[in-house]
Each structure stands twice: as C-alpha cells, then as structure tokens.
Amino acid sequence: MRWSRAEQLLVLLAAGAVIAGVAALVVVQRSSPSVRVFEAPATAEIVVQVDGAVLRPGLYRLPAGARADEAIRAAGGSSPAADVEALNLARLLRDGERLTVPYRASAPAESFAPPPRRAASGPPRVVDLNRAAAPDLEALPGIGPVLARRIIAYRDRHGPFHRVEDLLQVEGIGPKLLARLRQHVVIR
Secondary structure (H helix, E strand, C coil), X not given: CCCCHHHHHHHHHHHHHHHHHHHHHHHHHHHCCCCCCCCCCCCCEEEEEEEECECCCEEEEEECCCEHHHHHHHCCCECCCECHHHCXXXXXXXXXXXXXXXXXXXXXXXXXXXXXCCCCCCCCCCEECCCCCHHHHHCCCCCCHHHHHHXXXXXXXXXXXXXXXXXXXCCCCCHHHHHHHHHHEECC
C-alpha cells in the first residue's frame, strides 16, 4: 500500500504535533516552580500567665513544649483550695497563654488568697539594689517573682547598679514603676 502525498503530509503533521506536545509538556513541568514549605523557627521558651488557686500568681518563662503541670509548679504549686482535677495537667501550653487554676466549689477563694507581701502600716522599706535577694525585691511595690529575677539577672550580667534610673534597663520596669520604687530603693 502506497500513501499519497497528502496522506504522508498528514502523518508527518500528526507526528510533529505529538512530538511538539510532549516537548511542551516537558518544558512546562521543568519550568513550574517547586513548592517549598517553611516553618517558623521554634522558640526556646514561652511566657505564660498563671493565676487562680496557686501560691505565687504571675508571669513565668517556661521551656517551649511545657505542660500545664510545669506552669503550676513554677507558680509555687496549687493552693489547698485548688480544684486541679478540673484541669488537664498534661496539656501543652502556648506562648502568651493564661492558665487559671480553679478553686473547688466548696472553698471560698478569698479564704485561700496568698498572704500580702508586707504590712501596709509602718515606714516604707528601703532595699539596696546591689545586695538585695529575690525575697527583698519582691517586698517592693509592683515587684513580683518575675521582675525580682530579672533585676538580679540584669545585675549579674551588667554588674552593680550605679543609679536608681538603671532599673529602666530591666525588662518590665518603666517610668511609672520606677517612680513608685524611688523611695524604697538605694544604691550603696
């Protein structure tokens, strides 16, 4: 069987179309960008607020991947009136989260509040910033366990304070808190 010239031309055009289609498909596959997934780097620590029926409510820095139980232990543990069975102690915490430990329904919250840090009467207490331990700093107005640790860490890293205003370099202490602290702190 012999093909006519028109049939030969038609077969050549069909073969050329198939080859061009395959080449185009290869080019399209090569030129399409590959999809890349980037994950945000994991932080080494998280900050959580722990309050409710705990001994020392406040902000706590914990390692990333910390669980509710670790946060409660960092806050001094639960108070005798805490209903810890209402919590999932194995729950993973996220940065910026607030963990409230509930009180048992049979115990009024006020009767188990943590004791005040210092008596309201009497002369204001004066603390030497360069010698004060954490409990001394926590007795100051507006200073809790977290800020006390930051003050001590700053002092350990940078040496003794030279002026009361150096407290502004400690994370969490601003002009308003510094004004409250001025009459209670000295540099010796």
